Amino acid sequence: MFALSSTALLGLALIASPVDATEPVPFPTCEVGTRYIELTAEVPNKTPELCIRPGLSINLFFDAKLARVEVEGRERFRRVTLVDDMLTLVASEALHDGERVRVTVYFEDSAAPASATFVLVVHPSQAERQVEVSRHERTLASLRQGEQQARAEVQQCREEKARLRAECSSQGGLTGFIANEWMGDKGVVARKLEEVTNRPGNALEGWKVISYRAIGPKGRGRVAVELELFNGGTVAWTPTGATLVGSKREELRGLTVWPLEPIPPGESLRIVVELDATESEARGTYTLKLWAVEAGAGGVNLDGVTFP
DSSP: OEEOOHHHHHHTSOOOOOOOOSSSOOOOOOOSSEEEEEOOSSOOSSOOEEEEOTTOEEEEEESSOEEEEEETTGGGEEEEEEETTEEEEEEOTTSOTTOEEEEEEEESSSOSOSEEEEEEEEOSSOOOOEEEEESSOOOHHHHHHHHHHHHHHHHHHHHHHHHHHHHHHSOOHHHHHHHTTOOTTTOEEEEEOTTOEEOTTOSSEEEEEEEEEEEOGGGOEEEEEEEEEEOOSSSOBOEEEEEEEETTSOEEOOOEEEOOOOBOTTOEEEEEEEEEOOTTSSOSOEEEEEEESSTTSOOEEEEEEOOO
16 A cells, blocks of 8 residues: 555546447447337337346336247357246356347237347346336336336436536546545555456456545545556457446446547557445455447456455
């Protein structure tokens, strides 16, 4: 553990810029809570994409009984259960981040459409657990439930927007740390992580890993991880998201990643991931998981991440 230099502090003032990702296929936006999908008799413009994770079940509820289901690579699923109007799927570890699997269901009745196709996308950290699919107008109760859920999500977005606006409008550097009350009287402490290991199969190699913790008044503060990523592959790799997974598979989400720049083959890039964390949070040993904007590009898993 060592004192943090002003240069390192300035490096922790994250200013993320958007990435032009016109060519890569991005991960879909994952719904929070119940996902609602309405089918029409016309050919849809885009097949619905659903986020899944290996080992987690996704349940699809339909408003009519199903006759059968077709799943690409069915042997890579632990469970494919079809009961009346409900389909349950549990992917196995044989499916990797970014993979896309087509699932088609066929309805028992003669109403249109006679079938529906979905694309299951293996997301690095998120999963949709419940999906309600209808071929008819939704009931009033269903609409009210969706409205309440939407209002809650909007309120959450407003709060997050207000927080980010306050941070972005404040001073940067040391002044920003003081103004946002991340420093306290303990300042910022850092720890060189010599025992961090790269998992076999990582798309990139992570090294020169340093973790940080800032504790402000009332226990509020932040943690961050700084590391070098080396791209030994043949295509560019653009970081887009991260999560920290604990020993009990609990996840710390909401991490910001900076910078969101492509890492060309044969080159390295210093990146920083950061997370709000109170004095009692982010304790223990974690796996830092990073993924790229390019679906199917593979991810990075670093074991042994700890914070001061």
